[in-house]
Amino acid sequence: MKFGVVVFPGSNCDMDCFHVVKNVLRQPVKYIWHKETTLDGVDCVIIPGGFSYGDYLRCGAIARFSPLMNAVVDFAKAGGLVIGICNGFQILLESGLLPGAMLRNTNLHFICKYVYVKTENSKTAFTNLCKKNQVLKIPIAHNEGNYFIDQEGLRMLERNRQIVFRYCNQTGLVDKKFNPNGALANIAGITNRGGNVLGMMPHPERSSEGQLGSADGFLLFHSIKKWLENK
Amino acid sequence: MVKPNVYRSLGLNDEEYTKILGILGREPTPTELAMFSVEWSEHCGYPRSRNWLKLLPKKGKYETLIGEDSGGIIVDGLAIVFKMESHNHPSQVEPKQGAATGVGGIIRDIFTAGARPIASLDSLRFGPLSEPYNRYLLRGVVDGIQFYGNCLGVPTVGGEIYFDESYNGNCLVNAMSIGVAKKENLARARAKGVGNSIMYVGSSTGKDGIGGCSVLASHEFKEGEEKRPTVQIGDPFTEKCLIEATLEALATGHVVGIKDMGAAGLTCSSSEMASAGNVGIDLELERVPRREANMEAWEVMMSESQERMLVCVKKGKEKEIERIFQKWDLNAVVIGKVTKDGLVRVKDKGKVVAQIKARALTEAPIYDMPYQKPDYLDEINKLDLNKIPEPKDCNDVLLKLLAAPSLANKAWVYQQYDHMVQTNTVVLPGSDAAVLRLKGTKKAVAATTDCNSRYCFLNPYRGAQIAVAEAARNLVCSGAQPAAVTDCLNFGNPEKPDRFWQFKNCVEGITAACKFFNIPVVSGNVSFYNESPKGSINPTPTIGMIGIVEDVSKVITQYFKQKGEIIILLGISRGELGGSEYLRQIQHQVKGDCPDLDLRLEQAVQQAALKAITKGLVSSSHDCSEGGLAVALAECCISNKENLIGALIDDLPRPSVEAKALNYSTRKDALLFGESQSRIILSCPKKHVFVIKDIAAKLKVPFQAIGKTGGQSLKILDGKKTLINLPLEKMAQKWTNSLQSLITA
Numbered sequence: 001m002k003f004g005v006v007v008f009p010g011s012n013c014d015m016d017c018f019h020v021v022k023n024v025l026r027q028p029v030k031y032i033w034h035k036e037t038t039l040d041g042v043d044c045v046i047i048p049g050g051f052s053y054g055d056y057l058r059c060g061a062i063a064r065f066s067p068l069m070n071a072v073v074d075f076a077k078a079g080g081l082v083i084g085i086c087n088g089f090q091i092l093l094e095s096g097l098l099p100g101a102m103l104r105n106t107n108l109h110f111i112c113k114y115v116y117v118k119t120e121n122s123k124t125a126f127t128n129l130c131k132k133n134q135v136l137k138i139p140i141a142h143n144e145g146n147y148f149i150d151q152e153g154l155r156m157l158e159r160n161r162q163i164v165f166r167y168c169n170q171t172g173l174v175d176k177k178f179n180p181n182g183a184l185a186n187i188a189g190i191t192n193r194g195g196n197v198l199g200m201m202p203h204p205e206r207s208s209e210g211q212l213g214s215a216d217g218f219l220l221f222h223s224i225k226k227w228l229e230n231k
Numbered sequence: 232m233v234k235p236n237v238y239r240s241l242g243l244n245d246e247e248y249t250k251i252l253g254i255l256g257r258e259p260t261p262t263e264l265a266m267f268s269v270e271w272s273e274h275c276g277y278p279r280s281r282n283w284l285k286l287l288p289k290k291g292k293y294e295t296l297i298g299e300d301s302g303g304i305i306v307d308g309l310a311i312v313f314k315m316e317s318h319n320h321p322s323q324v325e326p327k328q329g330a331a332t333g334v335g336g337i338i339r340d341i342f343t344a345g346a347r348p349i350a351s352l353d354s355l356r357f358g359p360l361s362e363p364y365n366r367y368l369l370r371g372v373v374d375g376i377q378f379y380g381n382c383l384g385v386p387t388v389g390g391e392i393y394f395d396e397s398y399n400g401n402c403l404v405n406a407m408s409i410g411v412a413k414k415e416n417l418a419r420a421r422a423k424g425v426g427n428s429i430m431y432v433g434s435s436t437g438k439d440g441i442g443g444c445s446v447l448a449s450h451e452f453k454e455g456e457e458k459r460p461t462v463q464i465g466d467p468f469t470e471k472c473l474i475e476a477t478l479e480a481l482a483t484g485h486v487v488g489i490k491d492m493g494a495a496g497l498t499c500s501s502s503e504m505a506s507a508g509n510v511g512i513d514l515e516l517e518r519v520p521r522r523e524a525n526m527e528a529w530e531v532m533m534s535e536s537q538e539r540m541l542v543c544v545k546k547g548k549e550k551e552i553e554r555i556f557q558k559w560d561l562n563a564v565v566i567g568k569v570t571k572d573g574l575v576r577v578k579d580k581g582k583v584v585a586q587i588k589a590r591a592l593t594e595a596p597i598y599d600m601p602y603q604k605p606d607y608l609d610e611i612n613k614l615d616l617n618k619i620p621e622p623k624d625c626n627d628v629l630l631k632l633l634a635a636p637s638l639a640n641k642a643w644v645y646q647q648y649d650h651m652v653q654t655n656t657v658v659l660p661g662s663d664a665a666v667l668r669l670k671g672t673k674k675a676v677a678a679t680t681d682c683n684s685r686y687c688f689l690n691p692y693r694g695a696q697i698a699v700a701e702a703a704r705n706l707v708c709s710g711a712q713p714a715a716v717t718d719c720l721n722f723g724n725p726e727k728p729d730r731f732w733q734f735k736n737c738v739e740g741i742t743a744a745c746k747f748f749n750i751p752v753v754s755g756n757v758s759f760y761n762e763s764p765k766g767s768i769n770p771t772p773t774i775g776m777i778g779i780v781e782d783v784s785k786v787i788t789q790y791f792k793q794k795g796e797i798i799i800l801l802g803i804s805r806g807e808l809g810g811s812e813y814l815r816q817i818q819h820q821v822k823g824d825c826p827d828l829d830l831r832l833e834q835a836v837q838q839a840a841l842k843a844i845t846k847g848l849v850s851s852s853h854d855c856s857e858g859g860l861a862v863a864l865a866e867c868c869i870s871n872k873e874n875l876i877g878a879l880i881d882d883l884p885r886p887s888v889e890a891k892a893l894n895y896s897t898r899k900d901a902l903l904f905g906e907s908q909s910r911i912i913l914s915c916p917k918k919h920v921f922v923i924k925d926i927a928a929k930l931k932v933p934f935q936a937i938g939k940t941g942g943q944s945l946k947i948l949d950g951k952k953t954l955i956n957l958p959l960e961k962m963a964q965k966w967t968n969s970l971q972s973l974i975t976a
Contacts, residue, residue: 009472009559012384016654019670049652051382054468110377112649113642141381141649170873206651211668211783213659 001228003029004042006072006088008063012050013085016205021046024208025221034066043228044081045072047088049141049203059102059144060090069095081125081224082197086142089189089199098192098199099157100149105142106182112141114213115180117165117188117202118172124164124191125227126198129219135172136165136216138202140180140188145201147183147190157190165189165200233258241268247596254591262577262585265529266592269495270502273759276595279725280757283735286742291751293714293779299420299507300340300491302753304715306779309669310414311676312346315354315407315719315775317758321462322404326371331379331465332537333406338385339491342474343540345418345481346410349653350667351380353390353406354680354719354773358399360636360973365394368402369974375465376406377647382467383474387648388656388665390680394636397688400763405719407775409678411669418481420490421507422543422569427487429501429512429567430549432480432556433473433539435520436497439463441533451724451762469538472559477540480555485548492539498532498592500541501567502575505589508543511570512589516579518566528579543569605729612689614809614823616896625861625903625954628817630965632858632904633865635816639969640870661870662788663708663854666780675780677711683857684769686825689810691733694825695740695772697908700833701856702776703748707837708852708911710786710844711778716745718755718774723767725759733770734759741772747830750776785845789853791867791876794941796850797920798867802836802910803933804860804884806901812857813904826908832932833909839923839932840911846926848919855910860884861903861947861955863912865962868945872967875959877942883949884935899954903947914940 003021007014014031021029032039039045052063063069069091076082076097084092092098105111116137119130130136149157157163165188168174179186181201189200204217238248241264251259251267259267270276277284289297293304296312303312318333334351341348353376358365369392380387385408422429439462480486488508490500497519505512516531526534544552549565556563570576575592577585622628632638645660657675658666664679681702687694703713718741723730745752761768780786791798808814809823843849855863869875883902886895895901915923920936927934945962947955 010382010468012382012471012652016652019654023670050384051468051471054382054466054471056468110381110647110649112381112651113646139651141651143381203651206654209654211657212651212654 001027001043001225002041003027003044003046004032004039005029005046005048006034006068007031008034008052008066010050010052010054011048013048013203013205017046017048020205020208020221024218025225027225032068034068037067037071039071039075044224045075047084047091049086049088052087052091059087060094063091064095073097076197079194079196083126084199085203085205086201089201090144092197092199097197098190099153100147102144103146103148104144105146110143111180112139114139115202116168116170118168118174119164120166121161121164124195126220126223127164128227129223133172135168135170136219137214138204138207138217140202142201145181145183147187149184154185160193162190162193163187164191164198233264238264241265242272243268247271250596260584262529262532263587265533266498266585266587269498269533270592271595275495275499277757278595279598279600279759281597283738286738287752288742288746289751291715291749295715295751295753297753298344299503301344304753305414306674308414310346310412310417311409311777312341312344312412313407313409313717313777314340314754315405315717315773316756317719317721318404318406319402319721319758319761322372323402325462326368327375327378328462328464330372330375330404332463333404334376334379335465335467335470335537336493337406337408338383339493341408341410342477343418343420343489343491344410345416346412347478348385348408348410349655350386350388350409350665350678351406352388352678352680352775355390355392356398356403356771357394358396359394362399366974372404373644373647379465379467381649383471384652386650386652386656388650388667389660389678392641392644393684395684395769397769400765401761401768403721403768403771405773407680407717409676409777416481418486419488420504421488422504422510422512423487423508425510425569425571427546427569428544428549428565429514429569430542430544430552430563431519431539431566432542432563433561434466434469434536435522435562436531436534437522437536438526438530438534439536441530441535451760463535463537465537472561473538476556476559476561480552483551485545485551487543487545489540489542492541494535496534502589502592504541504543505575506593511572511574511576512567513570513576514567514578516577518564520562520564528577528584532577600725600731601728602732602735603728604732611822612824616808616898619818621898622817622900625899626957628904629861629865629955629957630962632812632816632862633962633966634969635812636970636973638812638858638862640967641970642967643971643974657783657786658709658788663705664711666709666786668783673782675783675786677706677709677778677780679705680773680775681705682771682773684771685810685821687737687772688769689823690825691736691770692740693828695737696744696828697825698772698774699741699744700828700908701854702774704837704854704911706776706778707841708789708854711780712841713748713750713776713778716750716752716774716776718752718772720755720757721761721768721771721773722759723762730767737770737772744830748834785847787844787849787852789867790851790871791878791914791940792850794876796914796940797917797936798878798880798938798940799913799915799923800884800910800935800937801839801913801927801932803907804886804902804905804910805907806886806896806898807905807907808896808901811859811904811906813859813900826906828908835930835932836909836911839927839930840913842926843913843923848923849913849915851914853912855912857906859904859906865945867912868959869963869966872963875963876940877944877959878938878940879942880938880947882935882937883947884937899949903954
């Protein structure tokens with residue numbers, strides 16, 4: 001199976017995702033420049049974190065107009081696996097592949113630190129190796145991770161089990177106290193209705209090797225591999 | 232005829248103007264005058280410091296490389312390039328943009344050397360947070376660093392923040408960056424090869440930052456001056472693209488030399504590239520991409536617009552380079568060529584507006600500055616402990632020290648910095664040194680910045696030595712072998728003899744310590760004129776040091792790991808209170824001499840600790856510094872907030888016979904809060920104690936098992952008396968919340 005890491009001007013976690021897929025997951029991976037128009041046979045698209053176009057406008061608002069995003073939207077609609085991390089999540093929201101929007105963190109600061117998230121749905125392509133309700137230690141690093149959606153949208157997300165991760169404490173307790181950025185209902189990551197597109201604020205690629213403080217994030221990459229193998 | 236008020240307003244004095252007349256044999260054109268004024272400024276030309284900087288050692292344990300704009304060491308064919316630079320005055324005037332462009336500038340120095348930037352550190356100093364303007368400065372500076380560094384994807388992994396009255400009216404922002412390259416891919420900042428092209432790449436040129444280095448950086452602050460227009464504006468997105476495009480361009484092999492247009496912009500980059508390569512450069516200014524209309528030639532030559540670079544490209548390869556920069560939507564324009572006559576010749580619309588020997592610009596006159604020991608020092612160095620009351624409640628003192636802004640936890644700051652991007656940060660901020668793995672090897676780089684400027688104020692020579700010793704000690708505590716230094720020398724007005732005396736003594740102190748430890752100074756920066764109407768800053772020779780970890784799996788952190796382990800102190804506690812944080816915070820005095828430093832003992836203590844760590848015997852290792860033994864122990868207990876671990880110290884170290892003979896104190900405040908140097912706190916499993924003791928004995932290092940870990944409090948006994956007994960939660964709360972509550976007050 002082949003992974004593609006999308007590179008926009010201003011992406012800065014592209015090399016980190018590439019490293020995990022190539023050297024930790026040991027799968028073929030290539031960079032795809034945002035001006036390309038085809039995905040050229042990849043099985044999973046990773047939209048990495050960073051500051052596409054500097055995030056000088058609303059995060060992800062310019063990146064979504066890159067030529068490659070048309071191919072990504074077609075790929076997702078055909079059921080292809082797409083994971084957007086941090087700025088990648090913001091781009092997926094802007095491009096309409098995922099519902100909702102991002103507001104600034106409630107403390108109005110960039111926040112970089114390890115947090116805990118509870119796996120609310122361990123049946124997805126991205127989490128099938130996680131235990132039910134497994135708590136993962138994964139870092140966040142963002143200015144705008146305060147997820148928002150209207151009440152009807154939230155009900156839909158909950159009904160369809162689209163909420164994959166919520167911020168919690170070490171023991172899995174989901175509470176406002178453990179919400180770093182003000183995200184609605186402690187939401188840290190969601191999928192689309194079909195379950196093949198995941199957006200998440202925490203960075204699994206930064207927690208895929210024990211040396212860096214946690215290898216919990218690797219469960220996501222490993223899950224994707226297993227899901228693709230069994231497809 | 233150029234009027235004196237014209238050249239003086241550019242920062243040139245009468246003698247310098249006369250010298251320019253001599254060099255040219257005629258009156259300078261306005262453009263030439265502007266070019267001399269920036270190149271001869273203290274910021275670019277180092278006319279007042281160069282003589283002394285020659286003292287600093289350039290060789291050490293590892294192969295060194297000294298480039299034009301940065302330096303480094305070679306480890307197993309890998310070049311580790313690093314440098315620290317000040318952006319003090321811009322930050323004082325406009326904290327966000329001042330700090331942001333400080334970060335941007337130092338990172339450009341790293342990738343123009345052909346190295347990918349892997350980490351930044353920032354040493355910051357402000358006046359007390361009780362002043363609203365200082366709170367504004369801290370917030371703005373932190374905002375600028377996060378705004379720029381986070382966007383670039385270069386992790387900000389460490390540094391320091393100090394607060395002291397002397398920085399009222401003149402804060403310090405010293406930014407350090409580290410990069411890595413294969414040795415063969417390193418680039419130089421010089422032009423070579425007559426007929427080769429000079430290309431301008433990056434952002435377009437505007438009127439921002441004109442006179443930044445000469446008018447702003449090379450003068451004291453005076454009352455009521457408006458200097459904001461001299462500060463540049465940063466664009467980190469463009470710089471991110473510039474990093475990628477530059478590294479791609481260098482990989483083609485078509486780039487002969489490359490230099491950042493930082494301070495003094497086009498003037499500095501063209502004259503210094505020509506001078507370094509022994510060639511001349513012809514420039515055609517109308518080809519320079521502009522963002523503003525109606526710019527005069529001298530404005531184009533002096534602009535400090537950010538995110539621009541000058542590149543010398545092999546003739547015939549210009550298109551290829553242009554294509555790479557265009558891919559990243561960046562300008563890349565041929566604006567000149569290399570000549571053999573050694574002149575920087577600037578043409579604007581066909582007319583020559585400047586024609587100067589490159590060497591005349593880059594070899595600024597050297598001044599022999601008079602120096603004299605300040606007359607207040609002898610009085611200040613006297614410390615009579617009999618006049619200082621012993622504290623009744625040491626618990627209260629410890630809590631106050633943990634909450635003192637210079638010692639308190641800095642999470643409010645470093646959580647705003649992306650310190651994990653690039654996935655190399657093995658030791659996160661909050662330990663003695665940051666550690667970054669080098670992917671594809673077993674090795675890692677450790678980095679720290681250090682300077683206790685109060686020590687340097689009381690005793691510049693020894694204070695500077697201590698800065699070097701402590702930086703090395705911090706690296707050792709992480710498991711690294713200290714390897715090389717970059718220094719950022721911040722001082723007051725060098726034209727005042729007492730200030731220059733501080734500078735001279737600090738440089739001599741750094742030189743002596745670095746020579747003793749065999750650590751080279753591979754890069755650095757001098758920042759003079761750090762004065763406001765309230766006076767000069769403390770002499771602040773910030774030491775940025777990197778170390779090499781041979782086996783990244785052996786890296787350790789400062790906090791206790793589990794209960795039931797033995798706590799060991801390496802080194803001697805002399806009970807020295809001079810210049811201590813305790814004296815400042817609790818007794819409100821800055822007095823005495825700074826702590827003693829025995830370089831031989833320091834080295835032995837570091838060797839013993841490193842040996843124990845690399846043999847895998849040690850669970851935690853922490854340098855004992857500001858706040859003394861009590862604060863260091865508290866930090867060991869509480870700096871991992873997910874796992875607080877208590878300690879019982881039942882054998883409090885007392886001054887040795889030798890120290891008593893020197894009349895050091897055995898008062899309890901001196902024992903707990905005295906800042907004797909060359910001390911490291913280790914913790915280890917019981918079974919390793921004797922092995923470590925043996926290592927210490929072989930190196931003649933004083934060794935003492937002082938207690939053990941465990942429990943819910945930090946308890947320090949002196950014989951049967953309990954000096955300290957504090958619950959962990961209480962200490963953690965004070966230490967963790969203090970800074971944020973002071974900032975948001």
